[in-house]
Amino acid sequence: MNARMAAFRERLGGFAFGGDYNPEQWDPAVWKEDVELMRRAGVNLVTVGVFAWASLEPSPGEFTFGWLDDVLDLLHAAGISVDLATPTTAPPVWLSHGHPDVLPVMEDGETFGFGNRLHFDPTSPRYRSHAVRIADRLASRYSQHPALAMWHISNEYGPTSYGPHAAAAFRVWLRRRYADLDALNDAWYTRFWGQRYTDWEQVAPPEVPRSWSNPARRLDFKRFISDALLECFIAERDAVRRYRDDIPILTNFMRFYRHADYWRWAPHEDAAALDIYPDPGRPGSHVSAALNFDLMRSLRGEPWVLMEQAASAVSQWKVNNVKRPGRMRLGSYQAIAHGADSVLFFQWRAGRGGHERFHSAMLPHSGPAARTFLEVAALGNELPLIAAVAGAPSSADVAVLFDWDAWWGLEVTHGLPRNDFDYTAIVESAYRPLFEAHYAVDLVSFGSDLSRYRILVVPNAYLVDDGFVAAVEEFAAAGGTVVVSFFSGVVDVNNQVRQPAYPGAFRRLIGAYIDEYWPAREGETFEVEFADGTTAIADWWQESLHPETATVLGTYTTGDLAGRPALIRNDHGSGCVVYIGTRLEPAALRDTLLSAVRAAGAAPVVEGAPPYVEAARRDRYLFLLNHSDARAATVTVPGPGRDLLTGAAVTDAVDLPPLGVAVVELS
Template sequence: MNPRMAAFRARLGGFAFGGDYNPEQWEPAVWKEDVQLMRRAGVNLVTLGVFAWASLEPEPGRFTPEWLDEVMDLLHDAGISVDLATPTMAPPVWLSHEHPEVLPVVEDGTTFGFGNRLHFDPTSVHYRSAAARITRMLAQRYSQHPALAMWHISNEYGPVAYTPSSAAAFRQWLRRRYGNLDGLNDAWYTRFWGQRYTSWEQVNPPELPRSWSNPTRRLDYQRFVSDALLECFVAERDIVREYRDDIPVLTNFMRFYRRADYWAWAAAEDAVALDIYPDPGQADSHVAAALNFDLMRSLRGEPWILMEQAASSVSQWKVNNVKRPGRMRLGSYQAIAHGADSVLYFQWRAGRGGHERFHSAMLPHSGTRARSWKEVEALGNELPRIAEALGSTSTAQVAVLFDWNAWWGLETTYGLPRNDFDYPKLTTEHYRPLLQAQHAVDLISFGSDLSRYRVVVVPNAYLISDGFAAALEEFVAGGGTLVCSFFSGVVDLANQVRQPAYPGALRRLIGAYIDEYWPAREGETFTVRSADGTLSTADWWQDSLHPETARVLGSYVGGDLDGRAAIVENTVGEGRVVYIGTRLAEAALRDTLLEAVSVAGVAPVVAGAPEHVEATRRVHDGAAYLFLLNHSDTGSATVALPAPGVDLLTGAAVAGSITLEPAGVVVVRMVAPQ
């Protein structure tokens, strides 16, 4: 476990509870009231300074941090720790006014102007210089302040720029990746459409073309953008570590965010942190939330930080529904159940103005009389009851691939049999049955160690690396089970089709080849008959699949591919591969996945629970903490317990079974299984 995070946990003594605090938006008279109410609500950590650059440096090089001194002191005197942010995600107007080239140019050639946030080109030397200056001032002034518990570098990294500065940086990135122009031309397959480069100065970012553009050029620009943004984080991280090296440094990730490869980013941080806003208007939004939570835990294989969530509604969607009573508590415990060591919000006090003036807050506009305040206050005072679970970890025997290169290849490069793939949605479709059957799940990347798993699920991984293909071969040969979905293993990291036949990287594993990909016509569906005669429905896609060593598990009934294989299984070494060549309906996909998991000998966290009950287990020092969450709005649920224990939220001894009310939560401590 990271020693900086261990010290952070020891300092707080329990789960972090609090959120973004923006005192610069309020008169000093409000600050003391805020601190009093924070103590009443059980707040022990607040994030300061995220939007405060203009308040800290109103003119270039003139700093005015005295207000922050006072707030830091107030919080420390109240026993509240600070996660201090560098405010570099919202540069002041003077920076872009004096240096207009700092503003990013978007893909269509227009300038992203001042008035929002993230209005900077991450490769700009003027931006990076100014960001380093404000970061150094904060580090010099506050590194030894007794309230400081964590550094929060910038916020929700994301800008992409198509500027001369970005072009120059992109060329340097390509030189490091390919060495010379011959390597670049080969990787980009520039012999097509006569695109061969003869000078580095000819290479530019893939700005919006008249029609189509080189797919590998687009793919590499996605990789470059992630690396350029990471350089900004590392530069500020290294500055604050110059002054103090014993507290965590991190930034906050976002739900299903495509521009930054979080597997690469996680290794550069002391902990993973997530901002997430599931839509209360979507009945199953908790499923994608759970996937994101498991992804955050998997990125470093350890507990993570829930950095932002909403106390109730947000303000960014067409309709912003409130969280119904009990749902904020349920969602908070869901994050903890999947490995979070915190429950933090955006933001503490609702803002009077600005774009997010109707975004909910821990302390809403109606103050302590509000329903949502009462729920926040109750949760903050309840969390200490489960403090002993802090720092506990999770293990899983099932893994689902979620890799940014696979995502980028599938969604950003175009020229595919169909160009409307939604990688997060497809991954969620494969994850949902596992969650609803109460299985523990890790997320993995191309570079992950597969040896700890019994089952690996690969959803629609059009692009995979040679290393991952080899790892899958070793995994299956050694006795593992691979479940793989259509249009996987088709191209290499350079986005070039593997030879001689689809799916080049996986042909031996699946024991079949594909001669054509058949995307479905509008409204077209297919019938699939399993080996036992069961009929199910599929849509969206068909592989024209030809078994070689594989055995057919399901065949098409009717249509142009009548009688042809839709699902096959293959034995490789000691292991098993199940390949799904179409987009099965939800029930059929569930049955296929759960059959594979069962045959592989993987047991769920609890047995026989209804699918609206979520079950996870965290383990620490010989104790297992079983989290049970009932996502039903109307029905209670009874769950058989795997062992007797103590319900930490009530203090009651429990055995046999336990009943959860709608939106109910139970946390049971029991002896960890051997």
């Protein structure tokens, strides 16, 4: 466990509670009221300075820290700790106006101008030097301030640039990766369409494709951008850490964000942190949220930080529904149940102007009598009841692959049998049955240790590296169960088709080969009959599967592949592999997955609870959450204990009202 985060939790006495605070947007007369209301709401941590660069450095080299001195002193006097941000996500206008080369160039060649956010080229040397300078000045002034509890580097890293700075940096990155042009040409298969390079200066970022473009080049550019953004974080992190080494440093990740490989980022931070805004108007959005929470916990294998959520509505969607009474509390406990050691919001006080003027806040425009503030304050004053849970670990028998290389390969490179794959939706479709059946799930990447799990689920891993292939084979040989879905193991890390025959990486593992992929025509469906005589409907995709050592679990009974296998099972060493060669309807996918999970010996957190009840454990603490706003539930628990929220003794079951939460410390 990270020592800096352990000290952070000890300082706060449990869970961090609060959110982004932007005092520079308000008259100083408001600050005292803010602090008084924060104390009433149980706030113990606020993030300060995220968008404050222009207020801290209004002109080049002119630093105005007096107002920030006053704010930090005021917060400290009230017993509120500070997560101090470097403000480099929002460079001031003097930088972009005086030096337009810091602005990113978009894929179509147009410059992304000032007036939005993330208006910087992460590969611009000038941007990087100014970012490190403001980070250094902040750290030199505030590293010993008694309010400081955490450093927050920039915010929601994300901009991609295709300009001259990016081109030069991309070539440097490619030289490190491939060493020479011959290796690059081989990796990119430039013999196709006569794209062979003879000089490094000829290599540039991929432009907007007028028809199609080299898939390996596009894939490498995604990898490069993730690394370029990470270099920005590391440069600021190191500038800050020079002044003090015991304060945790992190930045905030985003829900299913495609431009940064968080597996590569997480080791460079003291904790994974997440900004997430589940849509209150979309049924089932809590399942996607749980998947994101499990990903955050899995990135470092330890508790994480919920850095931003909404107290009620957001402002970025076509229709921005409020969180109905009880939903904010329920979602906050859901994050904690999946390993979060904080409940933080964007933002403390609702802004009067700007794009997010109608984004909800802990303190709404209508003031402290508002429903939202009263719910926030109730939660903030309730969380100390479960303070002992902070830092508690989680464990799982079930692993689901979620890897950025697999994602990029499937979605950003084009030229596939069909080009409308949605990787995150595919992963979620495999995760949902496990979630609703109350199994604990870890997410894993190509480089993860698989030995601790009983079963591994591999959803549509079109691109896999050799190390992962070897690890999966070793996992199965040692007795693990593997479930692989269609169009997996097809290409290597350079996006080149593995030879011979599909699926080149997994042919021995699944005990079969595929001679042809058959994407379905619009509206086309297929009936699948299983060995027990039950049937299901499949659609969207078929494969012409030829078993070698595998046995058939399901067969097409309609369509051009009638009589051919749709699902197969293969023994591999002491373990087994189930391969699903089509897109099964949800109920059939659920039954297939849960049958494999049970056969692997994985145990659910609780037995017999309805699917609208969520169950999760952190060490001896059992979380039960009722996501229905109309139905109550009685949940059998695995042993006696005490509900930390009510103090009531628990014997063999817990009654959950609609939207109810229980946190049971098991004896």
